[in-house]
Amino acid sequence: MSWIEEKGPDRDVVLSSRIRLARNIAGYPFPTMMKDSDAREILDTVKRCFSVSTPFSGRRYSVTLIKDLPEVDRQVLVEKHLASIDLMQHSDVAALIMDDRQRVTIMVNEEDHIRMQCILPGFQLDKAWEMLDRVDDTIEAEVEYSFDDRLGYLTACPTNVGTGLRASVMMHLPALTVSKQIGAVLQTISKIGLTARGLYGEGSEALGNIYQISNQITLGPSEQDIINNLTVACQRIFEKERMAQQAMLKVSGKQFEDVLWRALGTLTHARVMDIKEFMALISQLRLGVGLSIIPGLTAENVNELMILGQSGVLGKRAGRELDDADLNAYRAETIRSRLNEMLQA
Amino acid sequence: MLCEECRQRQATVHMTKIINNMRSEIHLCEQCASNHEEFASITPFSMNDLIASFMDMGAGHQAFLRSATVKCPACGMDYARFKQSGMLGCRECYQHFSNELLPVLRKIQSRTEHSGKVPKRSGSSLLLKKQIKELRQELKIAVETEAFERAAEIRDRLKALEASYREQGRDIK
Numbered sequence: 001m002s003w004i005e006e007k008g009p010d011r012d013v014v015l016s017s018r019i020r021l022a023r024n025i026a027g028y029p030f031p032t033m034m035k036d037s038d039a040r041e042i043l044d045t046v047k048r049c050f051s052v053s054t055p056f057s058g059r060r061y062s063v064t065l066i067k068d069l070p071e072v073d074r075q076v077l078v079e080k081h082l083a084s085i086d087l088m089q090h091s092d093v094a095a096l097i098m099d100d101r102q103r104v105t106i107m108v109n110e111e112d113h114i115r116m117q118c119i120l121p122g123f124q125l126d127k128a129w130e131m132l133d134r135v136d137d138t139i140e141a142e143v144e145y146s147f148d149d150r151l152g153y154l155t156a157c158p159t160n161v162g163t164g165l166r167a168s169v170m171m172h173l174p175a176l177t178v179s180k181q182i183g184a185v186l187q188t189i190s191k192i193g194l195t196a197r198g199l200y201g202e203g204s205e206a207l208g209n210i211y212q213i214s215n216q217i218t219l220g221p222s223e224q225d226i227i228n229n230l231t232v233a234c235q236r237i238f239e240k241e242r243m244a245q246q247a248m249l250k251v252s253g254k255q256f257e258d259v260l261w262r263a264l265g266t267l268t269h270a271r272v273m274d275i276k277e278f279m280a281l282i283s284q285l286r287l288g289v290g291l292s293i294i295p296g297l298t299a300e301n302v303n304e305l306m307i308l309g310q311s312g313v314l315g316k317r318a319g320r321e322l323d324d325a326d327l328n329a330y331r332a333e334t335i336r337s338r339l340n341e342m343l344q345a
Numbered sequence: 346m347l348c349e350e351c352r353q354r355q356a357t358v359h360m361t362k363i364i365n366n367m368r369s370e371i372h373l374c375e376q377c378a379s380n381h382e383e384f385a386s387i388t389p390f391s392m393n394d395l396i397a398s399f400m401d402m403g404a405g406h407q408a409f410l411r412s413a414t415v416k417c418p419a420c421g422m423d424y425a426r427f428k429q430s431g432m433l434g435c436r437e438c439y440q441h442f443s444n445e446l447l448p449v450l451r452k453i454q455s456r457t458e459h460s461g462k463v464p465k466r467s468g469s470s471l472l473l474k475k476q477i478k479e480l481r482q483e484l485k486i487a488v489e490t491e492a493f494e495r496a497a498e499i500r501d502r503l504k505a506l507e508a509s510y511r512e513q514g515r516d517i518k
Contacts, residue, residue, distance in 0.1 A: 030433060033422055148439065156432045163459070216453075219450065
């Protein structure tokens with residue numbers, strides 16, 4: 001179980017809520033300038049906080065060295081939003097600590113010594129913060145963080161200094177995208193210190209009409225202020241998206257429903273599908289499920305399919321190298337069979 | 346004016362580019378514009394690029410020459426590398442490059458003073474200050490909602506905290 005299969009609030013528009021904290025340990029240079037021996041000591045220190053024999057906050061944690069992880073498994077972790085591409089690029093010294101429900105992950109020796117995140121299904125930023133705050137307290141009981149009275153928690157990049165907190169909501173905004181209102185929405189949020197990224201972070205495009213909205217500012221406001229600001233902005237966006245969906249339904253009626261049903265038709269029958277087409281169809285399917293036009297499927301089913309269709313996850317499943325043509329055929333086949341199982345259940 | 350690409354819809358998005366004094370104009374409809382990178386609403390550049398540009402903007406030529414040769418004595422990070430990667434090398438870098446860093450922080454952050462969580466073991470006076478601030482807020486709410494018993498409790502705790510803050514030789518505003 002993870003955020004992908006679990007139910008969350010506002011799941012018609014929100015896929016996940018995520019909080020990330022950046023921390024460095026006092027007495028060591030940041031990862032940019034540290035030696036390999038520093039990195040090993042840091043990992044040992046952090047590992048001690050998550051000793052597997054003493055369950056931490058009631059959950060068991062596993063420690064994985066990135067260098068022991070095959071390329072395809074690394075890609076799967078990134079596609080599931082459980083680790084960053086950056087962690088994989090520091091593979092010689094980096095490690096990932098993860099709880100058994102895949103909610104809390106701690107990246108060690110990434111851009112900062114410690115990057116911890118909590119990811120939950122649906123819209124629940126407050127709960128994610130509450131959980132991560134406790135994880136942070138527990139680590140802090142064992143190590144001394146690099147902290148400055150004026151600048152707060154010190155981070156390698158000055159864009160994270162202060163709280164070190166990045167809160168991020170992953171949402172599906174098809175109606176605002178299709179009706180071209182999204183540009184204005186994104187412009188407005190940038191004025192209140194928020195920023196939008198695509199499905200896979202900085203610079204990635206909004207595949208499948210999925211956007212990640214997060215705070216840009218980390219220094220000045222408190223953690224709770226940052227989360228409240230993002231929460232209020234997100235609620236307004238959901239409202240607008242739901243209104244736009246209803247408007248489309250009202251104006252285009254049958255034609256609109258036809259598009260959504262055809263997406264289901266293609267997903268259950270296509271033989272070849274590239275990632276762009278797949279994500280566009282998944283977006284339409286999600287909309288159809290959210291509006292109760294397409295029965296027999298849930299938002300969690302759609303999440304599962306979306307992750308299942310990502311290249312790394314497919315490669316892992318196939319257990320062999322796939323070239324583009326193979327991959328697109330394998331994607332169509334895998335989605336077809338899983339979707340049919342879901343519809344028959 | 347019709348869109349230059351589809352030649353069907355009205356052009357509503359206009360862009361003028363000037364590169365090396367060569368001027369070019371593009372007129373598109375919204376639909377065609379959405380396929381163009383230049384009009385994409387999602388930022389296509391990374392934060393690091395942005396930091397580098399801010400650092401160039403702030404410093405004059407002399408300051409730049411000075412900084413270019415300066416190294417952090419603690420970790421050896423030099424300004425050129427910091428500018429290129431947007432990453433600092435250690436906590437001393439924050440002190441050492443503070444002249445270059447503060448203008449950047451003012452642009453990318455809202456303020457240059459932290460007001461959030463404070464590590465308990467840092468023994469920082471910030472912790473006390475923060476608790477006092479939170480209690481004052483609670484007191485205000487208690488008084489407003491006429492929860493006087495609760496207000497009295499909070500007032501006692503506040504007094505104790507303020508006393509220990511003063512013991513550290515600090516003023517409370």
